Amino acid sequence: MLVGPGQERVLPVLVMTLRFSRFILAELIPSRQAGDLLSGMWSLISQIGRTPRMLVWDREAAIGGTGRVTAPAAAFAGTLATRIKLAPPRDPEYKGMVERANGFLETSFLPGRSFSSPEDFNALLQGWLARARTRGPPVPSEGVRSTCSRPTIWRCCRCRRWHRRPD
Numbered sequence: 001m002l003v004g005p006g007q008e009r010v011l012p013v014l015v016m017t018l019r020f021s022r023f024i025l026a027e028l029i030p031s032r033q034a035g036d037l038l039s040g041m042w043s044l045i046s047q048i049g050r051t052p053r054m055l056v057w058d059r060e061a062a063i064g065g066t067g068r069v070t071a072p073a074a075a076f077a078g079t080l081a082t083r084i085k086l087a088p089p090r091d092p093e094y095k096g097m098v099e100r101a102n103g104f105l106e107t108s109f110l111p112g113r114s115f116s117s118p119e120d121f122n123a124l125l126q127g128w129l130a131r132a133r134t135r136g137p138p139v140p141s142e143g144v145r146s147t148c149s150r151p152t153i154w155r156c157c158r159c160r161r162w163h164r165r166p167d
Helices: 034-048 071-080 091-109 118-133
Strands: 002-004 013-018 024-028 054-057 081-084 152-156 162-164
Touching: 002 152, 013 034, 013 091, 024 034, 024 118, 034 071, 071 081, 091 118
Parallel strands: 054 081
Antiparallel strands: 013 024, 152 162
């Protein structure tokens, strides 16, 4: 990405996924330094409008690379009355939701796009995420019957398919 006249750099994207709703938030940040990560977290949390009870982090050096939360990250969490939990070392499954969101962004948002600036990237990303969040579950084919008694459209726990309640 162009960050200045004749200067190109790969910039990190901070991704946050809400645990139960799988709601994805993302923003391009200037670096992986503590100040940029914390201001990026603040930006994403302010988009939600509420403070999560816990923020799960991989062992990012600026947040807790040594296994303990750094002083700036602890002060940030204390200000918001939230908790930062560090993932165990070498455990990729621990933060699987965020890894799936990263893969979704890499395969669905990035291909075929070019960006003129970090601001352009963030504007396009926010517009794309807003549109992606409105997509609902797939509509099942006609004639699908289920013994489940849930309303409207749901995913059956036995067959793992989407169903619509027959009228």
